[in-house]
Amino acid sequence: MDLVIGLCLWVVYLAGWTAIRGATAHTPQERLPRPTPWGIGLFAAVAAPSLLQFALPGLYDAGRRDVAAIADGEWWRFLTSLVLQDGGWLGTAFNLVTLAISVALVGTVLRGPVMVAGFLVGGVVSNVLTVVLLGESGAGNSMATLFLVAATAILAWFRVGRGRTGRGRGGALPVAALTAGAVVLLVLHDQHGLAVTSGILAGVAAALAVRRSADA
Template identity: 45%
Template sequence: MTDHFLSPALYVLMIVLVMKVMDGLPQRTFSLRRPPKVAIGLWLLVAIPSLLQFAFPGIYDNLHRDSDLIIDHGQWWRVYTSFMVQDGGVGGTAFNLFVLALIGFAAERVWGTRMLLAFVPALMLVFSVDTFLVHGPPGGGNSGLTFRLATSIAGLALLIRPGGRHYLLAAAIVVDGAVLLLLGDGHGEPMITGIVAGLIAALVQRRWPLVWQPVAADPAARGIAPEPKEAPEPESDLEGH
């Protein structure tokens, strides 16, 4: 990773592009009586230990990613707990929690509650395999998960709303991620792989719609044009007038 001065601008650009993608997708609506449960639960799961670590540093020490401890000492749980603590100080923590709140809410609107509940653990399982095999720098943070979740929306759009606009936006996200990688910022990788993950998840959702309940099938979802009503047939003139 790097603290290149262009990186924050490229992160924001990715978020803007994802929001543009969402404009063309059906979205589930939420309210105080019907909140986005998965997004709230995920945010609390990250926010509570991330904030408590400043008062109790032992939380970070026991949960952060450390390849030596994972590979050589069998502390495998660190692979799945490192997203719950932060290594970017107060500023990095505030940014990560804000973006997670934004993207978590957006993702649940387009993926749906049931699909998102399965999709988040799947992302963590699939993209953590290399941590068991390759020694890397220690650290923590939820940005990788959040960025993949964000750009998965673009992958979803490529399947359910194919068209020039979404192709262009997805390509722009890939370029954004590639520029980050060229700058030495590893956050570009989850931006790109998130699109692929979203496309695969969308294929799964399409294959088993009754199980995963795609938002596009929800009549109450915003952004779905109502089916045209058939015009009533003219009444027959029984009297011949």
């Protein structure tokens, strides 16, 4: 089961990155984008406490998504758990590497403040859904990152007209893979499925709002 979930996460990440890259790169040979100052700041804000928790173990317990503590009114854990990790060194490395790649790509589509807001809102929404629907404790930035990638991928896809014509490098395949990954994760009752699905819905809503504004 863990292997299937892990493969699904890679599919979702790669599909989202491919969709964003395909919508923003003019040629396949174009260099990968560099992270913006906002992206660097977001990465640093997550990486610093994520690494510091290994020197200060009490930091994790104080800020993780603890279902019982949240029920007692510690709502701030929905936010602080985004900058802590529950997967040990390996899980932390995976989450930080995928975050670094994601902010570099997302920064080509979204303005810095919007990217940071999307990460925070997506992470909090995903944490709330995880507690309410699954009752799971934990920590990590993976859900916030996946929400951001999924929403940006859908928005970028619509923005270049793929939602209407299917034109452009990569076509609809990455978006289809992204959606399929979300469905499988939901079927497996994995919390990341909630994040990806919420991101897809947010991306569709944002794309429709942009289109409405442009047509007005």
